[in-house]
Amino acid sequence: MQITCHMISSVDGRQVASRWTRAADPAADMHKAYAEAAAKLGADGWIVGRKTMAEFAGDIVEVREPVEGHPTSFVSTFFGNREDRPLAIVFDTHGTLHYKSNTLPTGEHIVAILGSHVTRAYQKELEQAGVSYIVRTPGKPEEETLDALKHIEKDFGVKHLLLEGGGHTNGTFLHMKLVDSMSVIVYPGLDGRAGIPSIVEFEDNAVENPMDGLTLELTDCEKLEGGLVWLRYAVNR
Structure with missing residues (x-):
């Protein structure tokens, strides 16, 4: 079974969309972009x-x-x-x-x-x-x-599932090396506040480097309507 971590974030990696600054282009539609990308990924x-x-x-x-x-x-x-x-x-x-x-x-x-x-x-x-x-x-x-x-x-x-958060769930799956690929849509906005949840987090402080052993290989990069960017990576474990 394949698992793709599919998320949308601000430029600074935060996931609370209500906090993001407004995009310069009024055509930026985060919900549409996220849903259309998910449909293209073709998961069960x-x-x-x-x-x-x-x-x-x-x-x-x-x-x-x-x-x-x-x-x-x-x-x-x-x-x-x-x-x-x-x-x-x-x-x-x-x-x-x-x-x-x-x-x-x-x-x-x-x-x-x-x-x-x-x-x-x-x-x-x-x-x-x-x-x-x-x-x-x-x-x-x-x-x-x-x-x-x-x-x-x-x-x-x-056969194929999308992992869609929150950050702690994503972090746990990545730490366990269960994720095969990442699909990240970057919205042209910022949060800027320290401590706001990000798209990948890991809670166990006893683990110094929870993502150790993982490498990300860029497989595609696509500019979307409104200035959003869709990044896709293979997760090498």
């Missing part, structure tokens, strides 16, 4: 972290307190009402996201990747909403992530 769906999914649609509610009940005693994949739609895969380890529908407004079917400690009551909630889920095999975080990706590929027939 995309992966995001919990925070990014919570911001995606108004009917997705995040409740920090987990659903009470006994932890599930088995590892499983539940197939909801996909109907051959693209996948929207979210890593929600603690089961804090709650859904009214199994489909996003943009048409993708939701697949939740859950930790092994998530309760059976929460699983039943997802089943009632028609949301697919994968319960990860217990183990170290990296082992659980690899196991989940194997199930995504095998159980859902996935």
Whole structure:
């Protein structure tokens, strides 16, 4: 399975679009550019972290307190009402996201990747909403992530996914050397504030150089309407 990290950022690498300065060219349309580039990449769906999914649609509610009940005693994949739609895969380890529908407004079917400690009551909630889920095999975080990706590929027939943030999720996947290529659209604007999330971040301070061993090889560079630039890299691991 191929994974492409597909992101849009300001010139200074920040990802909070509401903070960026205005582009000089009024034709600059970040949403259009990002969506059209994603379509050209031709993936079976995309992966995001919990925070990014919570911001995606108004009917997705995040409740920090987990659903009470006994932890599930088995590892499983539940197939909801996909109907051959693209996948929207979210890593929600603690089961804090709650859904009214199994489909996003943009048409993708939701697949939740859950930790092994998530309760059976929460699983039943997802089943009632028609949301697919994968319960990860217990183990170290990296082992659980690899196991989940194997199930995504095998159980859902996935060949190519876009990794779309947030920065911490991107950083984790890159650190684990799971990303095959990067697709970055640069918007002609600036943020400038220190501490604002960037498109790649890694939280573990015990790891001095989390991207050590990776090299980026430029494969394409395209100027888009409005002064945006689309950069594509192969990630050599």
